[in-house]
Ligand SMILES: [Zn+2]
């Protein structure tokens with residue numbers, strides 16, 4: 001490879017991107033907030049590998065889903081095995097539960113995870129092949145109260161992140177006993193209206209007519225609006241579950257809209273399906289989507305264990321979150337000379353032990369250059385160590401916002417800095 005080729009090759013892979021430090025600090029705020037909220041509900045982090053056997057998603061996500069048919073990031077490894085970069089998280093959690101028999105260990109089966117997912121679709125504005133999700137899953141809780149609780153938990157996070165204009169859309173997609181009847185009725189109507197559907201939906205009409213409701217084309221949506229609705233086909237158990245779910249949402253004071261065409265893009269949902277949308281997002285307005293998947297663990301060869309969960313797209317969440325990074329005691333060291341440099345190292349070591357962020361750069365600079373450097377990088381404080389400070393055994397620190405100066409020993413300054421931080 002010559003130099004030019006190398007240069008050309010040294011960019012991020014199509015559909016992926018770098019999250020540079022300035023942006024990454026916003027990600028850290030959102031991630032930390034999500035973790036702390038989930039832990040308030042006794043959820044624990046479960047980290048599964050990014051890469052899984054392809055069958056996991058063919059089985060879990062459903063062979064007829066758009067993800068599996070069009071969007072999987074699949075390749076053969078050197079051993080000739082087909083592997084897939086996970087397109088979603090739920091199948092991995094289910095696999096982990098079965099593999100480690102977590103259901104037998106007696107701990108709450110409440111998990112969260114934050115990390116990258118991969119879909120090999122055509123990269124377009126705002127959509128990436130590597131994207132990121134916040135994911136939450138609960139297992140072994142049949143009660144519709146848990147369906148409402150995870151919706152409430154999602155709202156708590158969105159509220160904390162300042163996401164406004166939110167609305168919750170809810171539906172029941174039925175279960176093994178009532179959905180087939182609905183599916184038949186739907187298939188019949190869909191096959192009768194083939195000429196009014198796009199080629200993609202024509203294919204879905206036979207394979208999985210429910211998915212036609214997901215089509216974004218106006219003509220298909222118009223046609224689908226005449227189709228029968230699942231709500232009229234629910235069995236007594238599904239109906240009762242749905243009604244109770246709604247009554248718990250009322251209990252929490254969460255306003256919702258019943259959306260009978262909300263089926264979500266996955267095969268495995270049963271009963272509850274929901275989406276939280278925000279008016280701040282434009283047309284692609286879903287910020288959180290989830291639902292119940294009561295048969296999935298069993299279908300994977302595991303125990304009879306119902307499940308429910310949701311995912312939030314981090315990129316979308318960040319585009320509407322109202323947060324700002326706050327560094328409150330970032331101290332830049334302005335030192336002059338070799339002896340002051342050593343003193344800086346000693347003081348920085350002490351301040352760091354008190355939880356104060358210190359930057360000592362190893363460049364010879366004059367006082368003026370030090371200050372313009374501190375300004376440029378957004379330091380809150382400049383700690384000055386020159387000959388005078390060394391001879392007096394006192395340090396000087398300048399507040400870069402108020403321009404106020406303080407003098408004192410490292411211990412005294414640490415107190416000032418930590419006081420300021422807690423304000
Ligand atoms: Zn049912």
Ligand SMILES: [Zn+2]
Pocket residue numbers: 197198199200201215216217220
């Ligand atoms: Zn269509």
